[in-house]
Amino acid sequence: MNCILLPAANFSLANALIDAPEQIEHINKILGAQVGDTLKIGQLGGHLGTAIIDEMTSEQIQLGNVQLSLAPPPKLEVTVVLALPRPKVLRRLIMDMTALGVRDIVLINSYRTQKSYWQSPLLARLDEFVLEGLQQGVDTIAPRITLQKRFKPFVEDQLASLITNRAIVAHPYSELSLGQYLQQHSAYYSALQPQSSLPSVVCIGAEGGWIDYEIELLAGQGCQAVNIGRRVLRTEAAVNALLGQWLL
Incomplete structure (x- = not known):
């Protein structure tokens, strides 16, 4: 994964939630990310951007400071x-x-x-x-x-x-x-x-x-x-x- 894509329902104002097991495993085992790290994310059907990891558990990852300002590449x-x-x-x-x-x-x-x-x-x-x-x-x-x-x-x-x-x-x-x-x-x-x-x-x-x-x-x-x-x-x-x- 070169970015983490989330459905619109997983976003709330400047926050977002990652709860898909495959994405959590990738963030933990492949990226080795920790609280405070920045992730590349995107909203399915929307824009791309970044977010900062606020909290991590085995079942979900809470993101803050979500900034989605980049349009997806043209088809x-x-x-x-x-x-x-x-x-x-x-x-x-x-x-x-x-x-x-x-x-x-x-x-x-x-x-x-x-x-x-x-x-x-x-x-x-x-x-x-x-x-x-x-x-x-x-x-x-x-x-x-x-x-x-x-x-x-x-x-x-x-x-x-x-x-x-x-x-x-x-x-x-x-x-x-x-x-x-x-x-x-x-x-x-x-x-x-x-x-x-x-x-x-x-x-x-x-x-x-x-x-x-x-x-x-x-x-x-x-x-x-x-x-x-x-x-x-x-x-x-x-x-x-x-x-x-x-x-x-």
């Missing part, structure tokens, strides 16, 4: 449409995308998504993973996450409304590379809008990627297939490699 102007991955990968991906600042995440079914993934208890814990990502990335605004269990209806009826300029679909067998794609749209760059050449939607498959039928449906909605090299990457690597473009 990346991108929606990630991600084929629901294996449960053990889901936590890491939600954390990473949240820490990177992705604005919207759509978890979607695909041919290579096993039906059992949709019954995973981890889907009920997405808020936990988002909180971990926010505390890692020092942010307070959670991404919007939606679940879409039907691929074709989503692509044909809803995807177009998410595309504000362009869209890409990661596909290792595409002839067009991401670098070539960005060069083609470099004319859109400007000093005031440095991200304007980047697409507003990125579609990323599960392990094994998209099948041809899915690529064709996505292409029908204006998604340009691009590769990020000839290596077939794990989903985590592909997500971070692609989203790195928005951080540059």
Whole structure:
């Protein structure tokens, strides 16, 4: 955790209360903080700032002199449409995308998504993973996450409304590379809008990627297939490699 995020209910005037066991353990064992020390904190959905530890017990930490004056960092102007991955990968991906600042995440079914993934208890814990990502990335605004269990209806009826300029679909067998794609749209760059050449939607498959039928449906909605090299990457690597473009 690079900051401690608390819900609005835990704040009262210039005071705040930490009562989540994971946060208390982190403050004690990782930070080694003591009464009088300053912590980086934030209010979920609000601002970031600092507070001073007034009192510590095994069950709660009282904070005083709370000052929340810093706005959270801006979101990346991108929606990630991600084929629901294996449960053990889901936590890491939600954390990473949240820490990177992705604005919207759509978890979607695909041919290579096993039906059992949709019954995973981890889907009920997405808020936990988002909180971990926010505390890692020092942010307070959670991404919007939606679940879409039907691929074709989503692509044909809803995807177009998410595309504000362009869209890409990661596909290792595409002839067009991401670098070539960005060069083609470099004319859109400007000093005031440095991200304007980047697409507003990125579609990323599960392990094994998209099948041809899915690529064709996505292409029908204006998604340009691009590769990020000839290596077939794990989903985590592909997500971070692609989203790195928005951080540059």
